[in-house]
Amino acid sequence: TKLKFTLDWRFEGPAAPFLLAKAKGYFAAEGLDVTIDAGAGSAGAFTRVATGAYDMGFTDFNALVEYDAKNPESKLQALYMVYNYTPAAVVTLKKSGITKPADLVGKTLAAPVFDAGRKAFPAFAKSNKFDPASVKWQTVDPAIRETLLAKGEVDGITGFSFTSVLNMEARGVKESDLSVMLYNDYGVELYGNAIIASPKFLAEKPKAVEGFLRAFNKALKESIANPDEAATYVKKQDALVDLALETRRLKMALNSVVVTPEAKANGLGSVTEERMRKSVAETVAAYDLKTTPDAKELFNPAFLPAKAERMVK
Amino acid sequence: MKKLSPKTISRLAPWLLTLFVLVCWEAICRGFSIPTYLMPAPSQIYTTGIELAGPIMEHATHTLLTTLAGFAVAVVVGAVLGMIVGSSPVIYKAVYPMLVGFNSVPKVAFVPVLVVWFGIGTVPAILTAFLISFFPVVVNVAAGLSTLEPELEDVLRSLGASRLDILRKVGLPRSMPFFFASLKVAITLAFVGSVMSETVASNVGVGYLMMSASSSMNMPLVFAGLIVIGIMGVIMYELFARLERRLTGWANRGQNAAH
Amino acid sequence: MKKLSPKTISRLAPWLLTLFVLVCWEAICRGFSIPTYLMPAPSQIYTTGIELAGPIMEHATHTLLTTLAGFAVAVVVGAVLGMIVGSSPVIYKAVYPMLVGFNSVPKVAFVPVLVVWFGIGTVPAILTAFLISFFPVVVNVAAGLSTLEPELEDVLRSLGASRLDILRKVGLPRSMPFFFASLKVAITLAFVGSVMSETVASNVGVGYLMMSASSSMNMPLVFAGLIVIGIMGVIMYELFARLERRLTGWANRGQNAAH
Amino acid sequence: MSFVEFENVSLRYSEGGPKAIEDVSLQIEEGEFVAVVGPSGCGKSTLMKLISGLKPPSEGYVYVNGRQVGGPLSIVGMAFQAANLLPWRTTLENVMLPMEIVEPYRGQLRARRKEFEEMAREQLKRVGLGGFEDKYPWELSGGMQQRASICRALIHKPRLLMLDEPFGALDAFTREELWCMLRDLWQQQPFTVILVTHDLREAVFLADTVYVMSKRPGRILVKRQIDLPRPRELEVTYTDAFSAHVHVLREAIGRVRES
C-alpha cells in the first residue's frame, strides 16, 4: 500500500525513528510503501493531512484540538502520541535572574505567533498563577529568536526545548547558562506531537494504519535503545546534517518528551483519559476556543500496538 | 439597450474582470467545496474583512507607509544606479553580474541580519522593501539609456552638451517608458518585501496580521490581508499610471490616435 | 607596466568588483568580529562550500532545473500575456489592475495551497518560480508594444498586414530591448521563487539545504547556498546577455560605435 | 467607377481640430500616373494616408478598386516621406519585407526565397545600392535610405504605388536615373502611381495628371493633364511644351501660396 507521510519539520534528529523504520524496511515488512516528506511547521503539516494531500503525518496535537474545535465535523484523529510532553519551554538566560515562571512578569518574550509555546503560554501562566497578559511579546521568525535572546534584546523566548537549547549553544551560550522551563515540568498537562491520519485513509485503509504504527513503534523503541545509530539514518537521508548535533537533538527529545514517567508507566504512544481531558481543557482555555471538543474524538487508541510492545524502561 | 462607448467599456473593464474572477473563485470554492482552511471563498473573506476592518486598516496603513518608504528609496537608488550603469559600458559590465547574483538570492535570508543590526520593526521592513524592489528599476533605466538612439544623442552632442546634459535632456526622457514599466514591477515587489519582513519580525503590519491569523487558522483573515495588499498595490499602480500618461504620452501616441 | 586596452578592462571589471566586494565583506566580518551565526565571512563560506561541494551541487542542480522550468513557462506566458495586453488598450485597462494586485501579494502565501494540490517537491517550486517571475515580462513586453512608433507600424499596415503580422514583424523586434531587460529581472525572481518554495515544501534543492542548514546552525552553509544561487543567476544572465547582444545589437548601436 | 475615387473627403487629425484636407474629390484611373504638388504642410502626405487606408476620412468616402476603403489594402506599395526602414533589419531584409506579408509572394516565400532575394538584390542594384544589401539602415546615408525605401515599395509589384517625395534627398543625376527607372517599370507593365513631389519637372516628366493642392487646409485647386507623348526621354525636359507645363504649374503654386 502506498502511504504519503509528512513530518512536522525538516529531517532532523527527532525524525530518526521514521527514517529508521523506512530504511530498515519495517514499513515494507508491513506491506507499506511509505514516502516521507519534510515539513515546514506543524500547522502546514497539519493542513497537508487535513486536506488529504497526505495520508498521515506527524504534527502538534494541540493544533488538532484547535482545528477540531473550529471544524467540529472533522474526523481527523491522533493515533499515536509520540511526544508525551509538549516540547514547549520558556528559555531564559540565567544571568538575567529569571529562574522561575513568576520572574517573567513584566518581561519581554520573543517567539513567532504560531509557536506552540507562545500559544500555550496562558496555560503555563495559569498553572504558575500569574497573569499571561503581564508579559510582552515580540513577534519574530524562528530563525532569529535565539539570536535576540543571545544578544540580550529580549528577556526570554518560547520554543521547543531541544531546538532552542541547541540554537543557543550555536550562538555561544552554554546549556549551563540557560534556564529552561519545560511546560510539563511546571504543571502544564499538554501533550506534544502525535501521528495523525486523514479521515479518508483511516476509513479506507485501517490495516495500513495499524501496520504503520506497529513499524513505527518498533523503530521508536530501537531509537530509544540506540539513539546514536538511529541518528545516522537522518544523515543518510540528508547528507548535509551535522550528525553530532542531530544525535544530541534526538537524545534530548527522547529524554525530555518521549520517555516520560507516564510513558514508562503506560507504554509509548498512549494517553490517559484523565490527563487528556485536562490537556484539552487547557488548550481550549489557552487558545481561547469557543467549543471544547470531545477528548475521545481526538485521540483514537484503537490502532496502537499491544501495550506490551510499547513498554520502555 | 444603449451601445456602450469604447471609453465606458475601458473604464468598466477592470471592474468587470475583477467581478468575474471573484465570481469564479466563489463558484470554485463552493462547487468543489474547498475547505476554508485551504482557500476561503470571497464571501467569507468579505465577512471577515468587514468584521475586522478596524485592525486590518491599522495594519495596512503601517504596511503601506513602510512600503512607500522602501519603494521611494528603491526608485531613487535604482534610477541613479541605472543611470550610472546605463551610461557607461564598463560599469555596466562590472556591476551587472554582481547585481544579478545579489538579486537571485531570496531577500528573506537577509532579514535576520537586518533585524539584528537595526532592531525589530520598521527599519528592516523598509530595507527589505528597498532591497527587493530596486533591481527592476536599475535594469530598466539602464536598458532605456543604452538603447537610446545615437541620432537623438547627437543632437545634443552637436551643441557641446555635457554628458550630464545629454542624460537629462535626452537619456532620461527617452527612458521614461522603461522607467515606468519598472515602477509597476517595483511597487509590487516593494509590497512583497515589506510584508515578508513583517512576517519575520514585527508586531504590526499586514505581514504580522497574516502570520497571526494563519497561526490561529483564520484563513479568511489571511486572505483578507492578501486582498488588502492587492488593493493597495492597485491603487499605487493607478497613481503611477496617471503620472505615466502625463509624462510619456509622446511614446504612446500610437495608442491614442483615432485609427 | 603595459596599459590595459578598454576591452581587457571591461572583461576584467566584473571579476575585480567581485573580488573587491569579497575582500570588503571579509574585512568587515573580521574587523567587527561579526559572529558566524549572523554573517559568516567569505573564507568560512568557502571552506564549507568546498567541504560539502558534492551535496551542494546536487541540490543546486535540482534548483537550477526547477528554476529554469518555471522561468521558461514564465517567459512564454509572460510574453504572450504581454503581447495581448500591449496590443489592446481595453485589455490593458482591464487586466493590469488585477495583475498588479496579484503581484503585490507575497507568493509564499500560495505555496501551501499548491502543495495540497500538487504535493511537495518540484511542481510547487516550478509554479512558484513561474508565478513570481512572469509579471516583469508581461509589463515590459506590454510597455515595448505600446510605445511602438506608429510610423514603423504604418509601414506594415500599408502592406495590408494583419495584426499578427504587425506584431511579429515590428512589435516584437521593437520590444526586444524591453523583453531582455525583463528577462534579467525575471530570472532572478524565478530563482527567488523556486528557492522560497523549496524552503517551505521540498526535500531537495538549495532552499531545502538552506533551511536545513539554518536549523542546524550551519550559517556558512546557508550562505554557501545563497552564493551558489547567486552564481547560477549570473551564469543565466550571461547567457541572456549574449543572446541579447545578437538580437538587439541594432538598438545598442550607439554603445558599440567608436565615438 | 475609377480605380481611386475621393468623394468630398475631409480629414481632421483630432476631433474638433482643424482640417488637414478639406472637401477633396478626385478620380484616378487604373494605370494612371498621378503627381500631387503643393506647398509644404498642405496635406499631401495626409492624402496618401487616406488612399492607403492608414487613416479613415473624417467626412466623405474613399474608394479604391471599387470598394470603400476600410483599412489598409494589400495591393498598395508605399514609400513614406521618412524612409522608415526597420532598424533591426538589413537593407536586403527591409526590402524583402513586403514579400513576407503580401500574397502571393508570402505563400511561396519558403520555396522561392532565393529567387525573391535575387529580385530584391537586382532592384537594389538598379537604384545604386549594390553592395549595401547587408548593411543596416543606420549605416546608409540619407539618400541611400530613401532609395532602399523605394525598393521596398516596388518589390512586390503593387497595383497601386504611392511615393511620398521619394527623390527629395538625391542629387540631380541620381534623381534623373531613378525617374527613368520608374518610367521604364511603368511603361513595361502599367500600374497606378501616385507621386508626391516638390519638383515640378519631376511631376511633369513622369505624370499623366498633376494635381495642385492649396495651402492648409488642403483642397485640390488645379488638375492638369500632361499630354506629352510616351515614352518620354529625358530630352523632353528641354522642350518648350515641357517648360510650358512646368511654368503653368509654377504659376499655380505661386498663386496658391499668395492666396
Place this chain on the structure above:
Amino acid sequence: MSFVEFENVSLRYSEGGPKAIEDVSLQIEEGEFVAVVGPSGCGKSTLMKLISGLKPPSEGYVYVNGRQVGGPLSIVGMAFQAANLLPWRTTLENVMLPMEIVEPYRGQLRARRKEFEEMAREQLKRVGLGGFEDKYPWELSGGMQQRASICRALIHKPRLLMLDEPFGALDAFTREELWCMLRDLWQQQPFTVILVTHDLREAVFLADTVYVMSKRPGRILVKRQIDLPRPRELEVTYTDAFSAHVHVLREAIGRVRES
C-alpha cells in the same frame, strides 16, 4: 590658421572597413558661406560630423577655431539631414533646446525665459510655423519638421552653422523664401555657414565657395568660388553668370558620377 581646417582627413566608420571620406583637405575662413555638393552617399554628412566633432577622424586632423577638434563644440549649430526633433518636446521646446545647453543663454535662461521664447516664436514664424509652437513633432508634416530643425540650429546664433540638406522637403517657393531668410541673417552679421545640398541653384545663390565631392570614398574634386556680387537678390538666379556657375558645377558632378 583658417576657421575650419582639414588636413588629409579620412574616416572609416568601422575599423578595417571602407573609407567614407578620403584624404580631404580644405580651409574655410571665418564668415565664409560654403556649400558642399556631391552624389548621394559620397560622404557629405560624414564631413559635417567631422567638423562638428561628432566623429573623430580615422586619419588626419580637423581644426576648428584654431584648435584641434576633440569632441563636439558649443559654437556650432547643426540641422541634421533627418529632422531629429525630440518627440517628447513640443516644437517650441525643441527650438528652445540650444538655449538650455549653450552659454551664455543657459545661464540667463531662468531670468530671461520669456524673452528667449519670444525669439524662438519669432524664428518659427519666420519659417512659416507660426501657430505650430505647441504641436508635437509627429503632428507636423515632413517639411514642417525640417523647418523646425532649421530654427533649432539658428536660435542660439552659432558662430558655425551647419545645414545638412535643410530645404530638401520644401516646395520651391518656401525654399526660396528660406534662402532669402538665411541670406539676410548672414548679411546682417556674418557667421560661418556650411551647407550641404543637392540643389545647385541653392548652392550658387547662397555660397561664396562650392565644393564638389567625388563618389565614395568622398574626396574634394572641385572648389569653385562664386563671385556673384552681394547682396544677391532672387533675380540673380536668372542671370547668365549664375547659370554659368550652375552649369559648370553640374558638369563637374556629371563627370564625378561617370568616373
